[in-house]
Amino acid sequence: MIAEIVQLIVNGVMAGTVLAVPAIGLTAMYAVLRFPNFSVASHATVGAFAGYMANVQFGLPIVPSVAIAFAVAGVFGVATDEVVLKPLRPAGYMATAVASVALTIALENVVRFAFGNDQRGYDLPIFRDWRLGEIRIGPQQVENLAIAAAVMTALFLFLAFTRTGKAMRAVADNPTLAGIKGINAVVVARLVSFVGMGLAGLGGMLLGLDTTIDPLTGFRAILSIFAAAVVGGLGSIPGAVIGALTIGVGEELCLLFLSPDYRSAVGFMAILLVLTLRPRGILGERAY
């Protein structure tokens, strides 16, 4: 029993670290652009398929493939934001949020048109699980965890120490003041779309590495991604990490008494619970 729980917690931490990547993307975009961007789902799918092309068609190893997933999803993110969402932002968050749902279905169908509905798997070397006593750990999961951790570290360094990173945080904090200080909000918005959707795409690929991918890969993860961001506090990047770990571990621990199919319902329950008890989330700002 104890071993089982420890195993689930280990799995949960690894799943949560991977989940943190798209959750950070979502929350960063929310912090700057101020609307819940549901097209995170389709960008995760786009990234997963871009990585698939790089990995399977061009035979690249995982790390360069992941970089390509990031870049392609990021470019898609900037392009769709320029064309679809940015012109709607003055009309308010509602029109923009609705358009982002339409956008996610549109992009998902572009992927479906190109690749079909089949399940596809990445080209991965197969390893036997490592065993530490009774705990089993998959080398692929460890690689995913390492990639996710490296990406997050890079992001934190970027936000903390570079001029551009500081500009992004300034706009998120107080757009008017940032404007007075001469920070170009349009450029920052593009940058955050690129990084945010890039992270979504990278996260989509990492989520797919464990299993298979299809056009709904991103959408299936969206409840968990949003749950991570809301539990941590929408708009807070450290919050997204804590939220993702909470959701990851929570989803695994629920396997003790729920069927695995309810995994993503756990995210929804977590959203309801947090919004009822502490709407701002663990590290967020006021939610009303």
Next chain:
Amino acid sequence: MENYLIATAVFGCIYALLTLGLNVVWGMAGIINLGLAGFFAVGAYVSALLTLKLHVPIAVGLVAGAIVAAASGTVVALITARLRGDYLAIVTLGFSEAVRIIASNEIWLTNGTDGISGIPGPYRGQITPELFNLLFLGIVVVAVAVVMCLAERLRASPFGRVLHAIRDDEQVTAVAGKHVIAFKVKAFAVSAATMGLAGALYGHYTSYIAPDIYSPLITINIVLALVAGGRGNNYGSLVGAFLVVFVLEATRFLAPLAKGLSHVQVAALRELIISVGLIVILRYRPTGLLAERRPRIRLTDDKPAAAGS
């Protein structure tokens, strides 16, 4: 062919009910609801299960479907009422996904992803399928007419005016002494009840429901219907609903023209048309075809010195 046209008209009416329901929250009160598919599903499952397993009359099933949908709408609204609208977007979308997950997994109750078949319809089996189609068309037309009347009454009533006020400025409405949260929750319940009724009717008409039917795509279809028809305008909702059903059906006939495309690709193209259509209308004609007529308030006073001067 007649049967196909009648069936299309029935679906048009069911879409119209959903759109009218969405109009109450989104059009009138300016509250977002991306979980429409969830309320639609709740109504469908409640009515189907009651009539199939407990053999209650269909009319009771319809009412029960609407009531349970309204109750779930109330819960969703209560949890998010104090929060900013963007949280409501997340919670409602999550709600519809949660409903889908439950419907797919509680196999003892819902038969899982296989869905429920053999849902009774009024006089189904006792009359010819043609007559059944016509009868059901009559039922949904009456349902749309009744809901339409109620929605128009609602729009013009003091309740409706408060909803408009909430949409335009929540804070001012609160200052005017209106209990904003109570109004929002009530509007949400009314809207969810309409969607639940639509879902129940859908199940009794097609005799088959499955979790797949309640994907976010249907939410987008209805949002498109409302935006295209004109937010806040009940007649616009009707026009928009039939327009969307027309587009959905028309693209079905275009499919054979696109040679060399697989089924999946054609299906993808149709979904693409709907979602891109919504984006285009939101951008270029956000008021829709039938823009809401808003009461004009004269700022310059025609009758000077009415009193006190």
